[in-house]
Amino acid sequence: MNDLSVIVDKLTCYARKNLGLSAADEIYARNAVLDVLGAPDYAYTGATCSDKTPEKLLEELSSVCENMGIFTADEREEYADRVMNALSLSPQNVRMRFAWRLKNSSKSATDWFYDYCVKCDYVKKSKLDKNPRFEEGGLIVTINKAKPEFRDPKKAASGNAVKGGYPKCAICRENEGCPVRNKRTLRTVDLTLDGEKWFWQYSPYGYFYQHGIAINCQHTPMHVDRSTFVKLAEFVDIFPHYFIGCNAPLPRIGGSVLAHDHFQGGGEILPMHRAVAWRRMERSGFEGFVEILDWPGTVIRFISRNKQALADECERLRAKWVAYSAPELGIIAEDEQGVHNAVSPTVIKTGRGYEMNVILRSNITSDTYPDGVFHAHPEFHSIKKESIGLIEAQGLFILPGRLEGELKEVEGYIERGEALPEGLLQFSLVYEEAKQLYNASPAEGAAAAIRRELGSICGRILENTAVFKDRQLTVNFMEELGFYLK
Numbered sequence: 001m002n003d004l005s006v007i008v009d010k011l012t013c014y015a016r017k018n019l020g021l022s023a024a025d026e027i028y029a030r031n032a033v034l035d036v037l038g039a040p041d042y043a044y045t046g047a048t049c050s051d052k053t054p055e056k057l058l059e060e061l062s063s064v065c066e067n068m069g070i071f072t073a074d075e076r077e078e079y080a081d082r083v084m085n086a087l088s089l090s091p092q093n094v095r096m097r098f099a100w101r102l103k104n105s106s107k108s109a110t111d112w113f114y115d116y117c118v119k120c121d122y123v124k125k126s127k128l129d130k131n132p133r134f135e136e137g138g139l140i141v142t143i144n145k146a147k148p149e150f151r152d153p154k155k156a157a158s159g160n161a162v163k164g165g166y167p168k169c170a171i172c173r174e175n176e177g178c179p180v181r182n183k184r185t186l187r188t189v190d191l192t193l194d195g196e197k198w199f200w201q202y203s204p205y206g207y208f209y210q211h212g213i214a215i216n217c218q219h220t221p222m223h224v225d226r227s228t229f230v231k232l233a234e235f236v237d238i239f240p241h242y243f244i245g246c247n248a249p250l251p252r253i254g255g256s257v258l259a260h261d262h263f264q265g266g267g268e269i270l271p272m273h274r275a276v277a278w279r280r281m282e283r284s285g286f287e288g289f290v291e292i293l294d295w296p297g298t299v300i301r302f303i304s305r306n307k308q309a310l311a312d313e314c315e316r317l318r319a320k321w322v323a324y325s326a327p328e329l330g331i332i333a334e335d336e337q338g339v340h341n342a343v344s345p346t347v348i349k350t351g352r353g354y355e356m357n358v359i360l361r362s363n364i365t366s367d368t369y370p371d372g373v374f375h376a377h378p379e380f381h382s383i384k385k386e387s388i389g390l391i392e393a394q395g396l397f398i399l400p401g402r403l404e405g406e407l408k409e410v411e412g413y414i415e416r417g418e419a420l421p422e423g424l425l426q427f428s429l430v431y432e433e434a435k436q437l438y439n440a441s442p443a444e445g446a447a448a449a450i451r452r453e454l455g456s457i458c459g460r461i462l463e464n465t466a467v468f469k470d471r472q473l474t475v476n477f478m479e480e481l482g483f484y485l486k
């Protein structure tokens with residue numbers, strides 16, 4: 001009995017119990033795994049496995065294979081992806097099982113599909129569960145240790161295109177099973193939105209519960225138009241337990257892939273969706289009403305049970321906003337650098353009907369704010385320099401992984417009452433403010449002071465992104481669209 005045979009048998013047993021591997025396909029799948037591993041000596045051992053997730057098995061596989069010289073530590077991820085793919089259902093089989101569940105309950109369908117993506121190791125849930133996460137000042141703050149920090153908006157424009165052009169970008173459906181970027185275990189399911197073919201997949205490094213992406217089957221650039229609002233509403237018709245939203249289709253204020261039309265959503269109600277109304281407005285002719293949110297960003301929430309009326313009204317707002325200039329507020333619709341105004345819509349379905357929250361955004365820059373006038377201001381860049389996209393605009397901040405260690409150090413200096421050393425001076429603002437919080441209530445500890453400070457900074461970053469700093473200006477803007485206070 002050799003170690004390799006043992007782990008291969010354990011993996012096959014795991015796939016039988018967790019990945020839908022049928023008895024009829026067992027020999028075939030085991031041979032596919034042996035093929036991936038270079039056809040080593042093998043003899044059946046009868047080893048079994050009761051794990052529900054693949055991490056421990058994959059660790060064991062790596063340690064056995066690295067000892068035997070089958071692959072190196074650098075190739076670990078690639079081999080894990082190849083082995084798990086050999087043990088997983090084909091995309092068509094996954095789609096059939098998903099569609100069958102969807103007939104009875106969309107929640108059971110998405111729960112099953114998400115669970116499958118964790119079990120086949122596409123969604124790196126065990127890594128995600130290690131990300132620090134806390135709520136502070138009505139916002140959620142997470143530190144993403146699993147995903148690298150993107151600071152380059154040019155990459156977003158190209159959609160992180162691959163050399164050679166296949167797949168055209170990181171989210172094209174051609175990534176399903178693709179060796180590029182180790183997406184062999186990627187599985188997707190079909191969607192039809194406003195008559196167009198789309199698909200749904202989960203994010204390997206999701207930021208929240210069941211974080212997924214709805215993607216156009218065509219590689220076509222991000223845009224927001226009337227059909228976007230219809231598609232978003234249709235998505236929550238299919239998955240009423242999810243929210244779904246679309247990033248603003250412009251650099252600096254949108255997502256990391258602008259080259260390919262897609263939405264982001266999942267099974268968590270984010271803070272902005274819970275924000276209460278500051279003012280309520282109506283318009284004769286609109287079958288519904290709007291709420292100006294009590295929220296640091298500029299957001300108008302459209303509430304209606306009529307999907308077409310909702311889409312018409314949201315599109316009227318979008319069309320007005322993209323053409324809107326108010327130079328005294330720094331808002332310029334278009335100049336020699338191009339169009340600057342865009343909206344980012346995000347919807348949930350509640351007892352009141354559809355609640356489409358439309359976030360007004362501007363990506364304009366100035367000499368004072370070269371990264372964006374309505375972007376996180378420079379004093380906050382040590383905490384967050386990346387684009388404030390849809391997820392953050394809804395109150396869930398994803399901070400870069402480097403912060404965990406850096407802020408731990410700052411915490412120590414506060415606790416010991418020492419000055420910051422030169423290498424940490426970029427955190428002077430955090431240090432000074434957290435020190436005050438700490439001194440005001442030392443019993444809570446320096447770590448709590450840092451958390452409160454981070455929540456406060458994230459709130460101020462959202463204020464930076466507000467295009468109307470005074471909510472009355474939002475009311476005035478809606479009045480120009482025929483709405484009145486009610």
Ligand SMILES: [Zn+2]
Pocket residue numbers: 159168169170171172173218219220259260
């Ligand atoms: Zn694409």
